[in-house]
Amino acid sequence: MTDRETRLCDADALASLLDSMARGIVDGRRSGVPLRLVGIRNRGVPIAERLAVRLRDLLGEEVPVGAVDITLYRDDFGHAERWPVLHGTEIPFDVENAEVVLVDDVLFTGRTVRAALNSICDLGRPAVVRLAVLIDRGYRELPIQPDVVGLHVSTELGERVHVRVSPVEPVDEIVRIALND
Template sequence: MENIHPILDAADIERIIARIAHEILEVHKGANNFSLVGIQTRGVFLAKRIQALIKKIEGIEIPAGIVDITLYRDDWTRISHNPVVQATDVFFSIDGKQVILVDDVLFTGRTIRAAMDAIMDYGRPDRIELAVLVDRGHRELPIQANYVGKHISTGLSESINVLLTECDGIDKVVLEKR
């Protein structure tokens, strides 16, 4: 376990999500013309948490969808010959709306590029923004987040693992050195 270092605990994650929700509301001057779309898997849970906080703050339940980017990845054939495709559920119109993609970790930018491609298959939003829990750098594409929980400098041989109660039984973020 000496190769795993804690970065964020449950209280840190809760504070970060609250800050991101407030930043989104400040930038958008309320909760009227935007929706959230979580990227499978942990981005979905983060989007739902942000959605719940916005409802608590503003009394408005904004739409929150789910996108799976598996078949939009530029490397899916390298990952598996039989990729596991999860649910995509964008049950609302995104035409003319502002869409905020939500993900756990921003790394090379390739996942976000794939998510934007997937979103465009559902319509033409006015704007796409990005909210991430952790930005670890090392971009391969010119993509940056509008809302960042924490910037963590990492080496290429390290990884950031986000654990969330909904799928992992605990909230924490760890840095793993390989």
């Protein structure tokens, strides 16, 4: 099987998407409620960290960033051929009565977000949870919609969208991958 990649965004375009997403987070912000970002491991974390820098510039205050590992909350846990590797949840702040923005790279079926919501709510009761995704490619299996989207990408079910961000990968880009037989 060979895969055919098409670049959708280079590093500069990805940076512009993040700028737009940060403005969207600010525009939808609840006043008087502390803002917290939680990246969904793996690629949601560096995206959340980059958004926090932009939000600091826009708001004039630090926005704390945490990381959530949804592995144990997945609805297909135990169905894999091998045991998953746990990376841990690191949320160094209280989510109680906070505005939590979940951050992920690609929104597809909604199952990852459902797992992240369960994980966050096990830590407390946020005032509100919002969802910010770099890419929304559709094909939801659950009634989950993002509040902030960097880019809507129409795909076929046989395609994937892959976000490459440092430090997870050596390059910043977004590609569409057509799976060929």
